Amino acid sequence: MRTKKTGQKKTVFYIGDIISVAGVLLLSFLVWSLFFLSGKGDGETVVVIEGGSKTVSEYDLGHDGVYQITSSNGHILTLEINDGNVSVTSSTCDNGYCVGMGKINGTGETIVCAPAKIKIKIVSDGEVGQNDFIVG
Numbered sequence: 001m002r003t004k005k006t007g008q009k010k011t012v013f014y015i016g017d018i019i020s021v022a023g024v025l026l027l028s029f030l031v032w033s034l035f036f037l038s039g040k041g042d043g044e045t046v047v048v049i050e051g052g053s054k055t056v057s058e059y060d061l062g063h064d065g066v067y068q069i070t071s072s073n074g075h076i077l078t079l080e081i082n083d084g085n086v087s088v089t090s091s092t093c094d095n096g097y098c099v100g101m102g103k104i105n106g107t108g109e110t111i112v113c114a115p116a117k118i119k120i121k122i123v124s125d126g127e128v129g130q131n132d133f134i135v136g
């Protein structure tokens with residue numbers, strides 16, 4: 001009785017379904033990318049520890065703490081994060097230059113310990129994201 005009409009409507013609904021499914025996919029993608037971008041872009045600052053050319057560990061600059069870093073050649077550095085300031089408070093390295101560098105607190109600033117081959121740098125997550133975007 002209504003078969004023909006339903007048949008016609010089915011075609012309409014089918015197209016509608018594709019549009020709504022595509023819409024849901026697009027929406028979820030937008031939400032995901034917004035979430036992803038906002039997560040990258042909120043300017044969270046991290047302290048990155050590099051040994052040689054590799055990243056050994058990362059610490060949140062916003063969380064105070066004292067961490068022990070053991071270098072690949074056996075030196076032990078004590079890293080302190082206090083109120084947004086990063087410093088090496090003690091080190092077993094020969095020259096103690098890293099301890100003498102005092103505190104750093106700005107993005108892009110580094111403390112280098114040559115004998116231990118350790119590099120401590122402050123990096124903004126937001127900047128990392130932007131750089132990736134330009135490069136990509």
Ligand SMILES: [Zn+2]
Nearest residue numbers: 091093098113
């Ligand atoms: Zn040192």
